[in-house]
Amino acid sequence: GAGVSQSPRYKVAKRGQDVALRCDPISGHVSLFWYQQALGQGPEFLTYFQNEAQLDKSGLPSDRFFAERPEGSVSTLKIQRTQQEDSAVYLCASSLRQGLFNYGYTFGSGTRLTVV
């Protein structure tokens, strides 16, 4: 597609509920990233995929967070038993890759998650 598409745009979850956030990257972009952005802060790294391989998940804050990209295109970020501190904007980004070098990221519009 023309850009990175994320859905839903907004999600309100009751504390303890499971949520799934979807990201559809730019076609042909090998690299896919998930970031969490709290209000008034810069995005913080969660996890990174190269094709279907999850090469880095060091930023996932707890084992309640899980991400997958089974066919190397669409990715899903799942949060189990949501807590209030999970409230944030979840940004997905994709990037072209040439050898070891990633170019600038294209971010999606994000999913604003509010846990009540």
Added chain:
Amino acid sequence: GQQVMQIPQYQHVQEGEDFTTYCNSSTTLSNIQWYKQRPGGHPVFLIQLVKSGEVKKQKRLTFQFGEAKKNSSLHITATQTTDVGTYFCADSMEYGNKLVFGAGTILRVKS
């Protein structure tokens, strides 16, 4: 871990004035990327700096990478209302497999 500091946190300028935001690190930066995020929007890639001492220009925007690769700056000449937003620098660690963002500088422009 790696931290990227950005100053100022906030700047309010009169339209036509210049604006500069600075990005600093206590350790050597890999590559620096700059992003702009409009209010309510998502970060949009502006540029990447790779080489020590590199200077790049995009119309009224000038980006600079320090000689020691420990700092970077973004300078906007003659700001316009369309420049409003938050400007983030990010260290492209490990060949861009992970970006470490600064906290951003919020720019407001009075017309």
